[in-house]
Amino acid sequence: MLVTILCTFLAFVLYEAVVLVRCVVGLIRVSHALRRARIILRDGGSSDNDDRHTFGVSVVVVGALSSSALESRLAIDYTYFELIWVADLKEVGGAEAILERYDMSAVDFSPSEGLPLQGVRRVFRSRARRYRRLVIVDCASGSLADCANCAAEVANYDLLVITENRVILSPSSLTLLVDALLRRSDGGWVMGLAANRLAGSELMLAERVLLLAGGGARNERIGGRIVVPIYLFRRDDVIGTGGFAGSGDAVAGLARRCAVRSRDGLLPLYVGEVQSADVTARLHINPLSGMPIVPVIFSQLALLWLFTIIVSAPFEGYFVADVLLVSMLWVVCVLRSTLSTIGAVMLASAEECGSRVRRVAWRIIFSPFFRIRDIMLPKNFVK
Amino acid sequence: MRKILLSFSSLTAIESLSLVLRPIGASLSVAQSSESMIEALLRDEYSLLITSHIAPFIGGGDLVGRLCRRSVPRPSIFVISHLRHEPTLLALYESGVDQFISFPLSPHRLLRKVVEELQSRP
Amino acid sequence: MNFYAISLPILIVLHLIEGVALVWLLVLRYKLGREDNAPLRDAMSRLYRYAVDGVLPAPPRTTRRRWLMAEALFSLTRHLSLLSVDERRQLGHRCSLIYHLLKDAEHSDGVAQSEALQLLSVIPLDDKSVERLARTVPAEPMGQLYRMLILIVYSPDRVTEIIDSDGLHLSGYLVPRLVARLEECRVVLPVRSLLATGALLPSLVALRVVARYELGDYWEEVFEALQSPHREVRMAAIKTLAVLGVTIDRRVVEATAAMSVAERREVLRIFLREGYSAMALQPLSDAEASIGSPLAEYAVCRTLSRKRTLVKTL
Numbered sequence: 015m016l017v018t019i020l021c022t023f024l025a026f027v028l029y030e031a032v033v034l035v036r037c038v039v040g041l042i043r044v045s046h047a048l049r050r051a052r053i054i055l056r057d058g059g060s061s062d063n064d065d066r067h068t069f070g071v072s073v074v075v076v077g078a079l080s081s082s083a084l085e086s087r088l089a090i091d092y093t094y095f096e097l098i099w100v101a102d103l104k105e106v107g108g109a110e111a112i113l114e115r116y117d118m119s120a121v122d123f124s125p126s127e128g129l130p131l132q133g134v135r136r137v138f139r140s141r142a143r144r145y146r147r148l149v150i151v152d153c154a155s156g157s158l159a160d161c162a163n164c165a166a167e168v169a170n171y172d173l174l175v176i177t178e179n180r181v182i183l184s185p186s187s188l189t190l191l192v193d194a195l196l197r198r199s200d201g202g203w204v205m206g207l208a209a210n211r212l213a214g215s216e217l218m219l220a221e222r223v224l225l226l227a228g229g230g231a232r233n234e235r236i237g238g239r240i241v242v243p244i245y246l247f248r249r250d251d252v253i254g255t256g257g258f259a260g261s262g263d264a265v266a267g268l269a270r271r272c273a274v275r276s277r278d279g280l281l282p283l284y285v286g287e288v289q290s291a292d293v294t295a296r297l298h299i300n301p302l303s304g305m306p307i308v309p310v311i312f313s314q315l316a317l318l319w320l321f322t323i324i325v326s327a328p329f330e331g332y333f334v335a336d337v338l339l340v341s342m343l344w345v346v347c348v349l350r351s352t353l354s355t356i357g358a359v360m361l362a363s364a365e366e367c368g369s370r371v372r373r374v375a376w377r378i379i380f381s382p383f384f385r386i387r388d389i390m391l392p393k394n395f396v397k
Numbered sequence: 398m399r400k401i402l403l404s405f406s407s408l409t410a411i412e413s414l415s416l417v418l419r420p421i422g423a424s425l426s427v428a429q430s431s432e433s434m435i436e437a438l439l440r441d442e443y444s445l446l447i448t449s450h451i452a453p454f455i456g457g458g459d460l461v462g463r464l465c466r467r468s469v470p471r472p473s474i475f476v477i478s479h480l481r482h483e484p485t486l487l488a489l490y491e492s493g494v495d496q497f498i499s500f501p502l503s504p505h506r507l508l509r510k511v512v513e514e515l516q517s518r519p
Numbered sequence: 520m521n522f523y524a525i526s527l528p529i530l531i532v533l534h535l536i537e538g539v540a541l542v543w544l545l546v547l548r549y550k551l552g553r554e555d556n557a558p559l560r561d562a563m564s565r566l567y568r569y570a571v572d573g574v575l576p577a578p579p580r581t582t583r584r585r586w587l588m589a590e591a592l593f594s595l596t597r598h599l600s601l602l603s604v605d606e607r608r609q610l611g612h613r614c615s616l617i618y619h620l621l622k623d624a625e626h627s628d629g630v631a632q633s634e635a636l637q638l639l640s641v642i643p644l645d646d647k648s649v650e651r652l653a654r655t656v657p658a659e660p661m662g663q664l665y666r667m668l669i670l671i672v673y674s675p676d677r678v679t680e681i682i683d684s685d686g687l688h689l690s691g692y693l694v695p696r697l698v699a700r701l702e703e704c705r706v707v708l709p710v711r712s713l714l715a716t717g718a719l720l721p722s723l724v725a726l727r728v729v730a731r732y733e734l735g736d737y738w739e740e741v742f743e744a745l746q747s748p749h750r751e752v753r754m755a756a757i758k759t760l761a762v763l764g765v766t767i768d769r770r771v772v773e774a775t776a777a778m779s780v781a782e783r784r785e786v787l788r789i790f791l792r793e794g795y796s797a798m799a800l801q802p803l804s805d806a807e808a809s810i811g812s813p814l815a816e817y818a819v820c821r822t823l824s825r826k827r828t829l830v831k832t833l
């Protein structure tokens with residue numbers, strides 16, 4: 015019987031030791047990667063380099079925008095970029111002021127790509143050189159598919175990003191998306207995520223959910239925050255498949271028709287923000303977010319107290335109680351280790367660390383727990 | 398004392414230029430993002446802005462116009478970038494940028510230009 | 520044997536170590552949130568002092584400080600024309616940057632390898648180091664780009680051979696970056712011999728150089744590139760001709776006749792983007808009309824959509 019107890023104890027110690035070693039090794043590598051990754055990755059995201067921007071991108075925004083909102087959409091730091099704003103200008107308050115501000119004038123509109131077009135009234139371009147990257151399309155149709163087709167028709171460049179008016183792309187978003195697309199040899203499209211800033215584990219989960227949904231739905235809720243997939247398409251693919259269609263999510267539908275490709279192991283790109291009235295959707299980085307401090311401290315103290323009792327208690331001769339006690343200790347310690355390991359990984363996988371660090375942390379520490387999370391994911395999670 | 402605002406998204410560019418401009422003895426402020434650059438410009442008075450951000454000038458924000466409409470003199474504006482796209486450069490000049498310099502730059506040349514610009518201001 | 524007296528110390532020690540590791544990570548996370556740039560600033564100041572006053576910095580003692588020194592050198596080289604080739608070479612040897620970066624490049628993979636090569640690209644190498652580098656073949660495209668850049672800078676007379684090497688799969692989008700880096704390193708590229716290879720990458724590099732500097736002397740070579748079996752080369756050749764302002768004549772029409780509809784549409788868009796009018800593109804439109812192609816009116820429609828008519832706004 016003593017052998018049984020000893021085996022149980024050794025198994026427990028071994029498990030603890032393995033978790034501990036993995037945690038420590040992972041922390042050392044994360045720490046090393048953190049220190050190395052800080053400068054290069056940060057500057058690597060900078061769009062100071064003109065030579066990266068040789069492929070033009072037409073960013074389409076569908077829906078009503080205010081003047082300041084339009085201005086923020088033009089703040090993308092990319093050389094060959096144009097913004098195509100598609101909206102029913104009769105419904106937009108202050109449309110005339112916007113047209114005047116950017117010195118827009120109407121141009122002829124002659125469809126030439128064979129896309130199904132509905133409701134286009136007029137197309138405006140700017141007389142001023144500095145606003146040449148703005149194109150405004152007055153479209154009576156409220157359907158996303160129709161608006162996106164209008165934009166694809168007038169787009170000057172060969173790459174397209176379709177967004178709705180509640181999404182703001184970050185200044186370096188196009189550089190990230192174009193780099194990712196052109197790194198593929200098989201073409202296709204790439205997906206970024208627009209969301210209020212998600213913690214690392216939420217980002218991974220968001221990506222998995224969106225991929226499981228077969229190319230993504232219009233938006234998902236992850237931890238109370240809205241996540242919107244952003245697609246970068248080749249314009250030729252849009253024309254070749256006959257344009258956007260459907261009354262549902264036309265953009266995801268086109269992604270499916272363009273033959274969904276594998277992700278090639280690339281981590282999701284965080285390319286923008288979703289403006290939402292949701293209170294939880296505010297940008298807030300807490301250095302301790304994701305760390306279950308209270309449960310960990312509590313379980314540590316409880317464990318030490320328990321040990322103190324065990325050492326001083328007269329349990330000699332009570333074999334059954336010994337086994338039960340050891341088992342209970344084992345369960346408590348496993349739970350405690352699990353909580354603290356999850357907390358450590360959540361801290362390590364913060365977005366600022368960069369994708370390489372995250373891969374290291376996940377692979378070394380978190381992979382067995384990720385499977386548990388898969389099992390726990392509700393089947394009807396996707397709307 | 399003259400105040401210079403440095404605004405680059407690249408941290409190393411900021412550090413490099415800080416080293417070059419130290420001998421001038423001007424007060425150097427730093428803003429990494431374009432939003433913080435605009436905020437700093439509208440809040441304080443600067444003699445010179447050196448930046449790589451181009452969107453505030455050609456994105457419809459009319460930054461230079463807003464700076465001109467204040468009661469204090471507007472800062473001189475240097476844009477330093479790897480940019481080579483001619484229409485964008487012309488658009489920058491049209492928007493009110495005073496000088497465009499491309500990377501990699503000569504520290505002596507930059508220093509000379511900055512000193513000349515600061516001396517020409519009242 | 521008191522079972523609990525043995526188990527207690529072991530468990531407490533294990534818990535303590537794990538607790539320390541967690542606290543350490545919390546501290547790191549907090550430091551990352553603070554964005555402390557003092558070490559980088561220090562490294563850059565030392566290099567700047569070396570460039571201005573000739574005071575050679577002391578060799579860094581830790582891996583982190585060595586990495587920061589390499590990053591500072593890279594950034595100062597990219598942003599300021601400060602350190603000469605000899606000064607960078609001296610720094611590379613004195614601070615053991617070459618040795619350690621090369622070791623990193625040989626023993627790591629993926630992004631880490633690309634980063635090491637990126638930092639190495641601004642430090643002039645000696646023969647032995649170049650030999651070691653030639654044996655390292657990165658899998659990441661950026662790593663391949665920087666390796667190629669280093670080898671070309673070391674022996675610029677072998678540039679055609681290096682770019683045409685087997686096993687290198689740089690995609691077209693990295694070509695502008697390669698050309699820009701070579702320009703910064705003052706390497707002169709032999710356009711004719713690159714185009715004469717007929718291979719994908721050398722042709723793209725050569726066409727990019729011709730377009731970037733608008734070298735009108737290479738008309739014939741660019742026209743020959745239109746017959747390339749690679750689609751990317753054909754489109755790059757069209758872009759180059761458009762940048763050079765070629766007159767659309769029989770040669771251009773014949774060269775594009777064999778292309779698919781999608782490619783011919785892209786050709787029209789390329790010319791339109793470079794400012795060609797519908798009238799200038801008439802020969803292409805006529806060729807499309809003669810085969811009953813839907814692209815016959817394409818140029819006219821696209822050009823009209825840029826013209827302003829006198830219409831009252833809202």
